[in-house]
Amino acid sequence: xxxxxxxxxxRVCDAxxxxxxxxxxxxTWGNVSEVxxxxxxxxxxxxxxxxxxxxxxxxxxxxxxxxxLEGDLRPSSDLPTHVQLYKAWSEIxxxxxxxxxxxxxxxxxxxxxxxxxxxxxxxFYGSIPCARSLTKDEVEVAYEKDTGLVIVEEFERRGxxxxxxxxxxxxxHGPFTWGKNPENAVYHSVVLEEVSKMNRxxxxxxxxxxxxxxxxxxxxxxxxxxxxxxYGQKK
Amino acid sequence: xxxxxxxxxxRVCDAxxxxxxxxxxxxTWGNVSEVxxxxxxxxxxxxxxxxxxxxxxxxxxxxxxxxxLEGDLRPSSDLPTHVQLYKAWSEIxxxxxxxxxxxxxxxxxxxxxxxxxxxxxxxFYGSIPCARSLTKDEVEVAYEKDTGLVIVEEFERRGxxxxxxxxxxxxxHGPFTWGKNPENAVYHSVVLEEVSKMNRxxxxxxxxxxxxxxxxxxxxxxxxxxxxxxYGQKK
Amino acid sequence: xxxxxxxxxxRVCDAxxxxxxxxxxxxTWGNVSEVxxxxxxxxxxxxxxxxxxxxxxxxxxxxxxxxxLEGDLRPSSDLPTHVQLYKAWSEIxxxxxxxxxxxxxxxxxxxxxxxxxxxxxxxFYGSIPCARSLTKDEVEVAYEKDTGLVIVEEFERRGxxxxxxxxxxxxxHGPFTWGKNPENAVYHSVVLEEVSKMNRxxxxxxxxxxxxxxxxxxxxxxxxxxxxxxYGQKK
Amino acid sequence: xxxxxxxxxxRVCDAxxxxxxxxxxxxTWGNVSEVxxxxxxxxxxxxxxxxxxxxxxxxxxxxxxxxxLEGDLRPSSDLPTHVQLYKAWSEIxxxxxxxxxxxxxxxxxxxxxxxxxxxxxxxFYGSIPCARSLTKDEVEVAYEKDTGLVIVEEFERRGxxxxxxxxxxxxxHGPFTWGKNPENAVYHSVVLEEVSKMNRxxxxxxxxxxxxxxxxxxxxxxxxxxxxxxYGQKK
Numbered sequence: 001x002x003x004x005x006x007x008x009x010x011r012v013c014d015a016x017x018x019x020x021x022x023x024x025x026x027x028t029w030g031n032v033s034e035v036x037x038x039x040x041x042x043x044x045x046x047x048x049x050x051x052x053x054x055x056x057x058x059x060x061x062x063x064x065x066x067x068x069l070e071g072d073l074r075p076s077s078d079l080p081t082h083v084q085l086y087k088a089w090s091e092i093x094x095x096x097x098x099x100x101x102x103x104x105x106x107x108x109x110x111x112x113x114x115x116x117x118x119x120x121x122x123x124f125y126g127s128i129p130c131a132r133s134l135t136k137d138e139v140e141v142a143y144e145k146d147t148g149l150v151i152v153e154e155f156e157r158r159g160x161x162x163x164x165x166x167x168x169x170x171x172x173h174g175p176f177t178w179g180k181n182p183e184n185a186v187y188h189s190v191v192l193e194e195v196s197k198m199n200r201x202x203x204x205x206x207x208x209x210x211x212x213x214x215x216x217x218x219x220x221x222x223x224x225x226x227x228x229x230x231y232g233q234k235k
Numbered sequence: 236x237x238x239x240x241x242x243x244x245x246r247v248c249d250a251x252x253x254x255x256x257x258x259x260x261x262x263t264w265g266n267v268s269e270v271x272x273x274x275x276x277x278x279x280x281x282x283x284x285x286x287x288x289x290x291x292x293x294x295x296x297x298x299x300x301x302x303x304l305e306g307d308l309r310p311s312s313d314l315p316t317h318v319q320l321y322k323a324w325s326e327i328x329x330x331x332x333x334x335x336x337x338x339x340x341x342x343x344x345x346x347x348x349x350x351x352x353x354x355x356x357x358x359f360y361g362s363i364p365c366a367r368s369l370t371k372d373e374v375e376v377a378y379e380k381d382t383g384l385v386i387v388e389e390f391e392r393r394g395x396x397x398x399x400x401x402x403x404x405x406x407x408h409g410p411f412t413w414g415k416n417p418e419n420a421v422y423h424s425v426v427l428e429e430v431s432k433m434n435r436x437x438x439x440x441x442x443x444x445x446x447x448x449x450x451x452x453x454x455x456x457x458x459x460x461x462x463x464x465x466y467g468q469k470k
Numbered sequence: 471x472x473x474x475x476x477x478x479x480x481r482v483c484d485a486x487x488x489x490x491x492x493x494x495x496x497x498t499w500g501n502v503s504e505v506x507x508x509x510x511x512x513x514x515x516x517x518x519x520x521x522x523x524x525x526x527x528x529x530x531x532x533x534x535x536x537x538x539l540e541g542d543l544r545p546s547s548d549l550p551t552h553v554q555l556y557k558a559w560s561e562i563x564x565x566x567x568x569x570x571x572x573x574x575x576x577x578x579x580x581x582x583x584x585x586x587x588x589x590x591x592x593x594f595y596g597s598i599p600c601a602r603s604l605t606k607d608e609v610e611v612a613y614e615k616d617t618g619l620v621i622v623e624e625f626e627r628r629g630x631x632x633x634x635x636x637x638x639x640x641x642x643h644g645p646f647t648w649g650k651n652p653e654n655a656v657y658h659s660v661v662l663e664e665v666s667k668m669n670r671x672x673x674x675x676x677x678x679x680x681x682x683x684x685x686x687x688x689x690x691x692x693x694x695x696x697x698x699x700x701y702g703q704k705k
Numbered sequence: 706x707x708x709x710x711x712x713x714x715x716r717v718c719d720a721x722x723x724x725x726x727x728x729x730x731x732x733t734w735g736n737v738s739e740v741x742x743x744x745x746x747x748x749x750x751x752x753x754x755x756x757x758x759x760x761x762x763x764x765x766x767x768x769x770x771x772x773x774l775e776g777d778l779r780p781s782s783d784l785p786t787h788v789q790l791y792k793a794w795s796e797i798x799x800x801x802x803x804x805x806x807x808x809x810x811x812x813x814x815x816x817x818x819x820x821x822x823x824x825x826x827x828x829f830y831g832s833i834p835c836a837r838s839l840t841k842d843e844v845e846v847a848y849e850k851d852t853g854l855v856i857v858e859e860f861e862r863r864g865x866x867x868x869x870x871x872x873x874x875x876x877x878h879g880p881f882t883w884g885k886n887p888e889n890a891v892y893h894s895v896v897l898e899e900v901s902k903m904n905r906x907x908x909x910x911x912x913x914x915x916x917x918x919x920x921x922x923x924x925x926x927x928x929x930x931x932x933x934x935x936y937g938q939k940k
Contacts, residue, residue, distance in 0.1 A: 026429060027422070028467075029354070048467025077458065077466050099354045101429065105436030108351040109444055116578040117642045119499070119569045136450045143454055172352045172447040187497070194496060194571065200440060201575030205670060209579050212642040215606045219613055223547065231547050232498075232518025261899060262892070263937075264824070283937025312928065312936050334824045336899065340906030343821040344914055371920045378924055407822045407917040435910060586813040587877045589734070589804045657732070664731060664806065671810030675905060679814055682877040685841045689848055693782065701782050702733075702753025 005070075008034050008043040009056035015182030016045045016054055019098060022190050025051070030098035031076035034182050035086045040064050044082065046073035077144060084148025085178060089162045092178040094185035099174045102196035106130060107169035113195060115211050116202050121220035122231075123191045125164035127211070129154055133171040151176060164221070167192045240305075243269050243278040244291035250417030251280045251289055254333060257425050260286070265333035266311040267417050270321045275299050279317065281308035312379060319383025320413060324397045327413040329420035337431035338410035341365060345406045348430060350446050351437050356455035357466075358426045360399035362446070364389055368406040386411060399456070402427045475540075478504050478513040479526035485652030486515045486524055489568060492660050495521070500568035501546040502652050505556045510534050514552065516543035547614060554618025555648060559632045562648040564655035569644045572666035576600060577639035583665060585681050586672050591690035592701075593661045595634035597681070599624055603641040621646060634691070637662045710775075713739050713748040714761035720887030721750045721759055724803060727895050730756070735803035736781035739887050740791045745769050749787065751778035782849060789853025790883060794867045797883040799890035804879045807901035811835065812874035818900060820916050821907050826925035827936075828896045830869035832916070834859055838876040856881060869926070872897045 015032040019025045028051070033044035042062045045054065061070035066083045068075060076082075082095040106113050113128040115121065120128075131154040138146035151168055154160075166188040167177035175192050179185035202209055224231045250267040254260045263286070268279035277297045280289065296305035301318045303310060311317075317330040341348050341363075348363040350356065355363075366389040373381035386403055389395075401423040402412035410427050414420035437444055459466045485502040489495045498521070503514035512532045515524065531540035536553045538545060546552075552565040576583050583598040585591065590598075601624040608616035621638055624630075636658045637647035645662050649655035672679055694701045720737040724730045733756070738749035747767045750759065766775035771788045773780060781787075787800040811818050818833040820826065825833075836859040843851035856873055859865075871893045872882035880897050884890035907914055929936045 026425060046468070074465075074468055101433055102436065104352060104354060104433045105440055108433060108437040108447070109441035111441055117574060118644065119574060133448060133451065136448070139450050139454045143458070172451055174353065190496060198571055198574045198578060200436060201572060201670060202578040204439065204674065205575055206579035206581055212578070213603060213606070215609050216603065216642055219609045223613070230544075233516070233544055261895060281938070309935075309938055336903055337906065339822060339824060339903045340910055343903060343907035343917070344911035346911055368918060368921065371918070374920050374924045378928070407921055409823065435906060439909065587809060588879065589809060660731060668806055668809045668813060671807065671905060672813040674909065675810055676814035676816055682813070683838060683841070685844050686838065686877055689844045693848070700779075703751070703779055 004036065004039060005041060005043065005061060006056065008036060008041070009059045009061075011182045012043045012045070012059050013054050013056045015094070015096070015186050017051050018183075018186055019096075019189075020051050022186070022193075024098045024100040024189055024193060026099075030096070030100075031078055032094065032096045032182050032186060033076070033079070033082045034094045035064070035092075037064065037086075037090070041069065042066065042079070042082065042086065044075045044079055046071070047076050049073065078147075080142070080144035081148040081151075081176070084145055084152060085162075085176070088148075088152040089178070091163050092166075092185075093180045094182040095176065095178045096182075096185045096189045097174070097176050098189055100189065100193040100196075102193050102200065103169055103175035105200065106196050107171060107174050110171045113169070113192075113199055115217055116199055116209065117212055118216060118220045119191070119198060120195045121212070121217045122224050123188060124167065124195070125221045126160075126217060128165065128192060128195070129158060129160065129168050131168055131170045147173070164225075239271065239274060240276060240278065240296060241291065243271060243276070244294045244296075246417045247278045247280070247294050248289050248291045250329070250331070250421050252286050253418075253421055254331075254424075255286050257421070257428075259333045259335040259424055259428060261334075265331070265335075266313055267329065267331045267421060268311070268314070268317045269329045269417050270299070270327075272299065272321075272325070276304065277301065277314070277317065277321065279310045279314055281306070282311050284308065313382075315377070315379035316383040316386075316411070319380055319387060320397075320411070323383075323387040324413070326398050327401075327420075328415045329417040330411065330413045331417075331420045331424045332409070332411050333424055334409045335424065335428045335431075337428050337435065338404055339408075340435065341431050342404035342406060342409050348404070348427075348434055350452055351434055351444065352447055353451060353455045354426070354433060355430045356447070356452045357459050358423060359402065359430070360456045361395075361452065363400065363427060363430070364393060364395065364403050366403055366405045382408070399460075474506065474509060475511060475513065475531060476526065478506060478511070479529045479531075481652045482513045482515070482529050483524050483526045485564070485566070485656050487521050488653075488656055489566075489659075490521050492656070492663075494568045494570040494659055494663060496569075500566070500570075501548055502564065502566045502656060503546070503549070503552045504564045504652050505534070505552075505562075507534065507556075507560065511539065512536065512549070512552065512556065514545045514549055516541070517546050519543065548617075550612070550614035551618040551621075551646070554615055554622060555632075555646070558618075558622040559648070561633050562636075562655075563650045564652040565646065565648045566652075566655045566659045567644070567646050568659055570659065570663045572663050572670065573639055573645035574643075575670065576666050577641060577644050580641045583639070583662075583669055585687055586669055586679065587682055588686065588690045589661070589668060590665045591682070591687045592694050593658060594637065594665070595691045596630075596687060598635065598662060598665070599628060599630065599638050601638055601640045617643070634695075709741065709744060710746060710748065710766060711761065713741060713746070714764045714766075716887045717748045717750070717764050718759050718761045720799070720801070720891050722756050723888075723891055724801075724894075725756050727891070727898075729803045729805040729894055729898060731804075735801070735805075736783055737799065737801045737887050737891060738781070738784070738787045739799045740769070740797075742769065742791075742795070746774065747771065747784070747787065747791065749780045749784055751776070752781050754778065783852075785847070785850035786853040786856075786881070789850055789857060790867075790881070793853075793857040794883070796868050797871075797890075798885045799887040800881065800883045801887075801890045801894045802879070802881050803894055805894065805898040805901075807898050807905065808874055808880035809878075810905065811901050812876060812879050815876045818874070818897075818904055820922055821904055821914065822917055823921065823925045824896070824903060825900045826917070826922045827929050828893060829872065829900070830926045831865075831922065833870065833897060833900070834863060834865065834873050836873055836875045852878070869930075
């Protein structure tokens with residue numbers, strides 16, 4: 001068990017440290033976690049610690065409800081959001097939260113990120129949703145937990161599959177992404193940020209632009225993720 | 236006393252040198268100072284000197300009215316602005332002025348920076364004010380001093396607390412921020428610049444966007460700064 | 471023959487690795503190829519491999535129809551697009567495809583990139599076209615090949631010379647450029663990206679801007695590319 | 706004489722190499738020259754040579770009409786523009802031309818860069834003019850020389866002093882700046898680019914913004930450049 005958790009600590013530490021390298025965070029404004037449901041553990045960044053001070057050893061280990069099992073440091077204050085996503089979606093292995101600038105632009109604007117092209121279609125099967133703002137009660141009672149519940153509610157309401165749409169922006173807040181492992185979840189954060197920027201440019205250049213055809217979405221998503229995927233090397 | 240001032244010199248030098256690292260300045264376009272009211276001294280960047288030529292030794296030490304006590308170099312020409320802020324607000328220990336691009340955008344536009352999301356709420360309790368332009372008389376008689384007086388006037392007129400709103404943009408000029416120490420004051424300059432950019436994007440993406448709910452402002456500000464703050468590690 | 475192909479492998483590897491240095495790609499989102507019609511070979515980046523793992527040795531060598539001749543790795547999935555351009559245009563020796571942000575902005579907006587100034591005129595003789603989106607049939611039957619055919623169709627329909635206009639954006643997708651060799655083709659990708667950005671700024675600053683005069687296009691293009699070119703050093 | 710020219714070669718080489726460091730150029734898209742009217746020489750970058758291949762030795766030395774005196778390489782093709790500015794304005798010692806992105810945005814938009822704030826006022830005494838496009842005849846007969854004549858004409862028509870307004874954008878082309886020496890002229894290119902960006906942001910944030918008051922222009926320009934200047938250290 002220790003070896004498995006140590007490997008998680010390493011992956012989570014590396015993924016957190018990749019956030020500033022990808023230009024997704026300032027100061028301590030983002031966190032990555034990984035879950036192992038069989039062992040009943042989550043590994044997450046400690047709260048408010050600089051990325052260059054992170055080590056596999058100072059990652060925080062909690063149970064599946066977010067109770068600290070190992071570590072002297074407090075876990076990221078966003079841990080209850082991660083916990084709700086892991087509980088709702090057994091298919092995902094890692095969650096990322098940042099305040100990356102372009103995605104926050106859409107979150108603050110309160111708009112879904114439309115499907116305009118193939119960069120988007122390669123990783124997100126359809127528009128990237130913007131979840132509603134939390135209510136006053138939700139904010140005051142259990143803010144971070146309720147953020148997770150609102151995300152899950154949004155996916156249920158729209159009938160979305162979190163594997164096919166691995167991210168969301170929460171209104172007045174910012175982006176959350178997920179994936180099968182920390183590297184994959186961070187990858188989706190980079191894509192979400194890049195597509196947010198491309199789409200801002202697109203609407204600036206053509207304010208009357210329409211979403212791209214559905215069959216392009218289908219093709220690009222399937223050539224990377226479908227049963228007959230042919231992008232990249234055989235595994 | 237020498238040891239305390241030497242520590243101030245070091246902190247002020249480090250904070251000034253962090254400005255180009257954070258992308259907040261070009262050439263010599265920004266300055267940081269620190270005050271110690273008990274010793275009756277202010278330490279500030281010398282005027283027009285490149286950041287990579289700064290050392291703790293060439294920082295300028297003045298009294299609380301801005302008269303030079305130690306150092307052969309002239310202090311930053313903005314010193315009289317810093318002096319007025321220190322006189323008005325006993326709670327602050329450091330002041331920063333830059334011409335950072337995004338914040339200048341709002342200053343030149345003559346607009347308050349609206350509260351649109353949690354990145355903002357984590358550090359600024361409400362919209363970031365834009366102070367009026369100085370009058371012809373104010374500019375001609377005591378320009379830099381009057382800049383400080385106009386900032387203080389704006390806070391008084393709006394009933395704002397400089398600890399809760401640690402920054403402002405001055406119309407047709409640029410941003411000023413402050414904090415308990417130089418590192419903290421620079422931090423607020425970085426946040427102001429980032430929020431200025433996020434909000435420009437937000438209004439571009441949704442020209443009819445409304446400010447975020449007040450209860451989100453309350454929650455995010457208090458979870459970092461209130462009596463029951465739970466972000467980061469216990470001190 | 472080996473020496474010639476080895477030199478191609480080196481040039482193609484170098485050109486692919488220059489894409490992230492020029493800020494044109496994230497992850498593995500771009501590819502460069504070179505053709506030698508006498509030897510009947512194309513050399514291209516392997517699919518999905520990181521740029522810093524590329525070596526001349528792991529480039530993929532195919533015939534002029536895109537059938538792999540040398541190498542264990544799959545070629546870039548965009549190879550059939552490159553193949554069509556090489557078949558249609560005997561004047562070009564290299565093709566580049568990226569998802570560079572500014573050019574994708576125009577591709578997603580579905581607009582030609584207008585001729586507004588001399589930066590553009592130095593390398594592209596007239597507006598840079600935006601090709602139509604592929605139809606459902608084209609996408610489903612032979613997507614990458616049909617992308618190449620649509621590009622060639624667009625040039626034929628408009629009567630454009632691919633040597634004089636060394637690039638295009640494909641609607642809902644992104645930019646393709648070409649040139650006499652890999653370095654030259656990448657150069658055109660950098661120009662296309664930069665002009666895309668300049669023109670976005672231009673329309674933002676003056677929404678009613680008109681294209682620049684035709685005689686400026688003529689002069690600037692000819693002083694670099696005409697029979698009496700006088701830019702640069704004598705070759 | 707050799708020592709003086711060698712010092713010019715060094716300054717011109719350094720200033721040219723600073724252009725990519727300031728983010729003002731891509732590839733070879735910019736050039737700096739210096740004049741010495743007593744010696745009757747101009748030193749300028751060779752045409753089309755990469756910045757990292759420049760040395761003091763490969764700078765080109767010409768007479769005041771642009772005829773090459775020393776050097777095997779062709780001078781920058783923009784030399785005739787520099788020559789005209791040196792002939793018209795005896796107060797300037799160096800000229801810079803680039804295609805920097807933000808300034809080109811205004812050049813292509815065909816608009817003067819308005820005076821909106823103090824960053825601008827510190828270096829440019831009033832709005833930065835946009836010169837008209839050249840006519841067909843001017844372009845075809847003596848393009849680069851006529852570019853210089855159009856710039857001088859614009860200053861005369863408006864009654865501007867090139868020392869007080871050390872730069873311009875030429876419609877459909879890009880920025881030219883000048884100064885007392887190469888370092889100073891490059892400095893003005895950086896300011897022009899930064900102000901171009903700030904002003905784009907400003908008009909985006911407030912489309913109805915008005916220019917800043919004239920007395921702020923007066924104050925800021927004079928505190929750096931007037932007889933009683935008090936910015937920086939005593940010389």
